[in-house]
Amino acid sequence: MELQIKEQNGFQYVEEGSGEVLLLLHGLFGALSNWQDVIQEFGSDYRVIIPLLPIYDMP
Numbered sequence: 001m002e003l004q005i006k007e008q009n010g011f012q013y014v015e016e017g018s019g020e021v022l023l024l025l026h027g028l029f030g031a032l033s034n035w036q037d038v039i040q041e042f043g044s045d046y047r048v049i050i051p052l053l054p055i056y057d058m059p
Helices: 034-043
Strands: 005-008 013-018 020-023 047-051
Touching: 013 034, 034 047
Parallel strands: 020 047
Antiparallel strands: 005 013, 013 047
16 A cells, blocks of 8 residues: 655645544554555545644654
């Protein structure tokens, strides 16, 4: 599963699924790919939104 990054008003985010919003914030400074299993688990019941933090662009 490859995550599709969306952009709106200068903000980048991942949005998958439909239903009530489940907003996920990453606190461990890991890779965006860490969310793939979470999206697969909850994407069928929730609209999962993950804002991209600037740390994702750093080496």
